[in-house]
Amino acid sequence: MKRRTGEVTMGTDHGGATTMDPEARGEAVAADRALLSIEGLRTHFTTPDGVVKAVDGVDFAVRPGTTMCVVGESGCGKSMTARSVLQLIEPPGEVVDGKVLWSPDGGEPVDLAALDTDGEEIRQVRGGQIGMVFQEPMSSLSPMYTVGAQLIETIRLHREISKEAAREVGVELLRRVGIPHPERRMDVFPFQLSGGMCQRVMIAIALSCDPRLLIADEPTTALDVTTQARILDLLKDLQAENGMGMLFITHDLGVVAEIADEVTVMYLGKVAERGTVEQIFSEPKHPYTQALLRSIPDVRDGGERQRLRTVRGMVPHPQNRPSGCPFRSRCDFAMPGICDQEMPPATDFDQDHRTFCYLYSHPDAPGSVPEAPGAEESEPAGASEPVESGPPAQGDRPTVGPVAVVEPRRPEEEPATSVEPLLQVKGLTKHYPIGGGMFRRPTGNVRAVDGVDLSIAPGQTMGLVGESGCGKTTMGRAIARLIDATSGQILYREAGGDQVDLATLSGRALGKYRTQVRVIFQDPFSSLNPRMTVEQIVGEPLLVNKMASGSERQDRVAEMLRRVGIRPEYMPRYPHAFSGGERQRLNIARALITNPRLVIADEPVSALDVSIRAQILNLLVDVQEEFGLTYLFISHDLSVVEHVSDRVAVMYLGKIAEEAETGELYRRPRHPYTETLLHSVPIPDPSRREARLKRAGTDDLPDPANQPDGCLFHTRCPHVQTELCPTDRPALRTLGDGRVACHYAEKLALSGVATPTTREADQV
Numbered sequence: 001m002k003r004r005t006g007e008v009t010m011g012t013d014h015g016g017a018t019t020m021d022p023e024a025r026g027e028a029v030a031a032d033r034a035l036l037s038i039e040g041l042r043t044h045f046t047t048p049d050g051v052v053k054a055v056d057g058v059d060f061a062v063r064p065g066t067t068m069c070v071v072g073e074s075g076c077g078k079s080m081t082a083r084s085v086l087q088l089i090e091p092p093g094e095v096v097d098g099k100v101l102w103s104p105d106g107g108e109p110v111d112l113a114a115l116d117t118d119g120e121e122i123r124q125v126r127g128g129q130i131g132m133v134f135q136e137p138m139s140s141l142s143p144m145y146t147v148g149a150q151l152i153e154t155i156r157l158h159r160e161i162s163k164e165a166a167r168e169v170g171v172e173l174l175r176r177v178g179i180p181h182p183e184r185r186m187d188v189f190p191f192q193l194s195g196g197m198c199q200r201v202m203i204a205i206a207l208s209c210d211p212r213l214l215i216a217d218e219p220t221t222a223l224d225v226t227t228q229a230r231i232l233d234l235l236k237d238l239q240a241e242n243g244m245g246m247l248f249i250t251h252d253l254g255v256v257a258e259i260a261d262e263v264t265v266m267y268l269g270k271v272a273e274r275g276t277v278e279q280i281f282s283e284p285k286h287p288y289t290q291a292l293l294r295s296i297p298d299v300r301d302g303g304e305r306q307r308l309r310t311v312r313g314m315v316p317h318p319q320n321r322p323s324g325c326p327f328r329s330r331c332d333f334a335m336p337g338i339c340d341q342e343m344p345p346a347t348d349f350d351q352d353h354r355t356f357c358y359l360y361s362h363p364d365a366p367g368s369v370p371e372a373p374g375a376e377e378s379e380p381a382g383a384s385e386p387v388e389s390g391p392p393a394q395g396d397r398p399t400v401g402p403v404a405v406v407e408p409r410r411p412e413e414e415p416a417t418s419v420e421p422l423l424q425v426k427g428l429t430k431h432y433p434i435g436g437g438m439f440r441r442p443t444g445n446v447r448a449v450d451g452v453d454l455s456i457a458p459g460q461t462m463g464l465v466g467e468s469g470c471g472k473t474t475m476g477r478a479i480a481r482l483i484d485a486t487s488g489q490i491l492y493r494e495a496g497g498d499q500v501d502l503a504t505l506s507g508r509a510l511g512k513y514r515t516q517v518r519v520i521f522q523d524p525f526s527s528l529n530p531r532m533t534v535e536q537i538v539g540e541p542l543l544v545n546k547m548a549s550g551s552e553r554q555d556r557v558a559e560m561l562r563r564v565g566i567r568p569e570y571m572p573r574y575p576h577a578f579s580g581g582e583r584q585r586l587n588i589a590r591a592l593i594t595n596p597r598l599v600i601a602d603e604p605v606s607a608l609d610v611s612i613r614a615q616i617l618n619l620l621v622d623v624q625e626e627f628g629l630t631y632l633f634i635s636h637d638l639s640v641v642e643h644v645s646d647r648v649a650v651m652y653l654g655k656i657a658e659e660a661e662t663g664e665l666y667r668r669p670r671h672p673y674t675e676t677l678l679h680s681v682p683i684p685d686p687s688r689r690e691a692r693l694k695r696a697g698t699d700d701l702p703d704p705a706n707q708p709d710g711c712l713f714h715t716r717c718p719h720v721q722t723e724l725c726p727t728d729r730p731a732l733r734t735l736g737d738g739r740v741a742c743h744y745a746e747k748l749a750l751s752g753v754a755t756p757t758t759r760e761a762d763q764v
Contacts, residue, residue, distance in 0.1 A: 033106045034061040035213050035245040036085065041098035041113070043077075043084045052318045054080040054093065056269035060262075062213060065239050067246040069260035069277070071253065071292070073609040074580060075315040077269040078249045079135065082215045085247070086126050087117040104129050104212040128158040131206035135218040137198035141190040147174075147201050148186030151208060158209040173204040178230045180703065194468055199223055203231060207238065214238075215247045220255060221606075224467040224636040229680040232259050251609045253296050254639070254682030257281060258689060265289045268326035269318060270343070275353035277686045285347075285355040287331045295614040296684045297643045307618055308643065311611035314579055325358065338362055420493060421455040422630050423479070423598060428452045428488035428503075430474050434705055446705045448474040450654035451488070453732065456598075461624070461631040463645030463662065465638060465677065469704065471654040472634045473522075476600045479632065480519050481510060492517065492598070515545050515594035522603035524583035528575040534561070535571035538589045547594060560589045563626070564619060581612035585619065592623060600632045605640060617643060638681050642666055650674050653704060653712045660738030666753045670740040672717045675750040711743065719748055 043055035055077045062068045070078045083089055085100050101109035102125065115122045126132070134140040142150060151170040152163060159166070167186065174182035177200040190198050199219065206214060214235070220228040236259065238244050250256060256263060260277040265288065273286040284290045291311040313330040316322065322329045328339040338358050347360040359365045430449040433442035449471045456462045464472050478485045481502055490502040492513060502513055518541075521527040528537055539557040542548040548556055558568035564585040575583055584604060591599055601620065605613040621644060624631060635641050641648060642662060649659040650673060658671040669675045683689070702708050708715050714725040724730075724743045732741040742748070 033103075034063050035102070035104060036062040036247065037099075037101040037103075037109065038081070038085070039099045039101065041081065041084055041100065042096050043080055043089060043093060044096050045093040047092060050319055053269050053321070054318055055084060057098070058264075058266070058269075058271055060264045060271070060274055062245045062247050064212075064245050065243040066261040067235075067239070067248050067259050068262045068264060069248045069250060069256045070264045070266060071250060071256055072266040072272075073251065073292075073311075073315050073611055075268070075318070076266045077318075078266055079217050080269075081266070082132070082217050082247060082249055085112060085215060086130060086132060087112065087115065087122055088126075088132075089117075102129075127154060127206075127211075128209050129211055130213045130215060131209065131211035132215040133199075133202050133206045133217060133219040135221065137202045138190065140202055141198055143189060143191050146187055146189055147193070151186070151201070151205055154205050155208045169208070170204070173208055174201070177201075177204045177207075177234060178227060179204075197468075200227070200231070203234075210242060211244065213245045213247065215249075217249045218251070219248075220250070220252070225638060225677055225680040226467055228255070228682070232682070235259065252682065253292065253610060254298075254684040257684045257686045258682040260686075265292070268315060268321055270326060271354075271356065272327065273355040273357075275349070276351060279349075279351070279353045281684070281686050283349075283353075285349065285353070285360065286327075286357050287333055287359075288327045289355075291330075292610060293684075295611045297614065297617065297639045298684055307621070308614035310614040310618065314581065314612075325356075333359060335362070335365065338364065419457045420497070422458045422460075422493050423454075423456045423632075424489070424491040424493075424499075425452055425454040425475075425479065426489040426491065428454075428475065428478060428490065429486045430471075430478050430483065431486045444705050447654045447707065448704065449478060449485070452651075452654070452656055454649060454656065454659070456630055456632060458597075458630055459624075459628055460646045461633055461644050463641035463648040464632060464634045464651060465636060465641050465648060466651035466657075467636065467677075470651040472636075472651055473602055475651070476519070476602050476632060476634050480517055480600050481505075481514070482519070495597070511545065515541065515547065516596050517598045517600070518591040518594065518596040520584075520587050520591045520599060520601040520604045523607055524580050524587055525575075525607070527587060528583055530575055533572050533574055534566070534586060537575070537586060538593055541590065541594050545594065556593065557589075560593050563623065564589045564592075565615075579612075580608055581615060584608060584612075584616050588616075588619065588623070592627065592629075595627070596629070598630045598632070600634070602634045603636070604633075606635065606637065613640070620644060638666075638677060650677065653702065653707060655712065655741065656732055656739070657713065657742075658738065658740045660736075660740075664737065669750045669752050670735055670738065670745045670748075671713075671742045672719045672748065672750065673713045675752070676716075676718075678752055711741075719744070719750075 038061070039059055041055055041058045042053070045052040045054060058077070058081055060068060070081065072078050080089070084095050087095070089095065095113045098113060100112040102112050103109035112122065112125065148167060148170055151173065152166040155161070155166040155169055156163065161169070171182045171186060174185055179185050179197060179200050185193070190201070193201070203219060216235075220231055223231065232255065235246065239246065248259060257277065263275060263277050263280040264271055265273040265280070265286065267288050273280065273284065273289045280289060281293065284293055288311070294309040295311060297308055311330060312332070316329065322340070324340040324342055325331070325334070325344050328334040331339070334340070335358060344356045344358045345361050346354050346356055348354050428449055429447070429451055431445040431447050433445055435443035452475060454462070464475070466472050474483070477483045479490055485503050488503060491499045492502050493499050500513070502510070502517070505513065532540070535554065535557050538560060539553045542553050542556060554571075557571060561568050561571070566582060566585055566589070575586070578586065587604070604620070605616050608616060617640065620631070623629065631644070633641060633644055645662045647659065648662050648665050650657045650671065652673050657673045658665065658669065660670070665674065666678065669678060702712070702715055710724070710726045710728055711717070711730055714720045717725070721744060728743070730741045730743045732739050735745055
């Protein structure tokens, strides 16, 4: 393995900050007793088309009892850095340079990068000393073995205990990570659990041997806010107990503010900035760090809705990295003749705060990153246009998205409640039988949706929120008739004013409405057929519904692609040629190609980076304005829902717990469950970390097949009363401008989203 070291050469820039020659980035960065010290790490992939530099000179350290968060967009090398620590790089990738120094007991460090990738030494470190939680739990767990078998195998591999004792340890671990009925869950297979449940199993496996360091690669991406909060609290408790260090990889900056001690911002395989969490959030130096922070859809106190600001363009492929500073092609402050020449040197600020940017080291630079002019009102031109797609051709119709400036909808401009609803759901239920078979009767039912009433006015966005398993997606699919409801009405109002019950239609009668009610699916990767071209994917609804064919179909596809920010020239391409954000744009184009009136968006941005998420959310708002769309927006991310919704309905165990106008619900929730959800959202501000209010007493979800008597939430409610709550189920009743299912809604003084000053006052 190659090794390259450089002498440390220090100097002073024109602003007084300390600069470092780029050749000196291989020096040790860890302070005394660092658990893990990464020095000049380079992981490359040699392909027939050239060398892909996935990780290209990374330095940082993780200390005992602290959390180092690595952030950045997809393709920046975060996960590859984590995998390089444990030598889990698949061929043709390899660590070609740098050191990974591991010192769990404060003694002489071991260079993990120099160990045999299949040797006994590295195998003892994996799982035993360093645990790892992978991003995709469904693909990380074997479908051939039960959860218990996989957990017990890991425990016994690193501990000399019996199978029975290992099972007891496994049950306790599942209980600690919030899995209800852990004794039963030990004997089920991964495919019988939800994605969030599988992620909790992965965390339990990673923690099974009390590792000194936990590497967590997007561990909370698939989890709802309450489960995410529980996992974050669990990880912090484990750190307090045994001084475990964490290398935490995420694109959620709210989670970073909640859990990080130090932060490393990566871009295109390199470190853009590194510092404490307070320095990164309060004094970000690099333009990329500032752009990421500006893209956060923070949960506010119900104020006026505004456009989200985005990071212009997309992360280029590592084979097409720009010369000089890798971020210069997207930077609003790039200096021609300077930033495009060489990688900028390191500039050091207070307490190991370091950035790599010519704005702080070149004598002709202003010495700081100025605020982009007019940034509050609009975004840089081309913000929604991916780098791979390029800008629209001269004379093309302007694309819809962050390029086009649309005034935010004011509260007084929202649809009046007196307008006849476009969609009315009455008594909708969807039950799934348990057990049974060809000659046996079912033993029970899972009440996924259990008597829901909901109305959506034309042009309105109804947000639907709740934890995993509450019935949000099932309800959306039932409304779209992707599944058949057990009972109830789905009343859709046609353009002429007549209502039709979609729940009673089938065959050709239903086909007419499949063009008017469309769905944007959650996963931008699995929802597109990899064997179909863009033209075929987007144009298929026109073909199936006999709305257009031939050149007319091609023209309509091209026009729709322009409107969502994809160049029509890319119609012959296949989905694998596009990034996650571009694929979601294709999903949106496919949903809108039939000119629908109602769009059901099922977690449309949950799989996307924070910057791409902002672009897609802006695009959804823009196309709603242009086409007059009505949305049912399903999400577990309350900050996203608050940004796009006019009204919000909160679901719990198949029922509506509360519904209200967005600002009112976020300011003053009426149901304790809504309060719990709001207080579980990570706040992207480290100074407010200690201001998190009390959550629900327990996060153990009741079994949907064995719902509790009385109020469904009373087993977890911090405001539970001995009267009524355990015995009488509250009806969903009107209260003010909304509805709530709580016996004591008028008497409870619940708190919603508060400003920092309000929270500080509450603390006092």
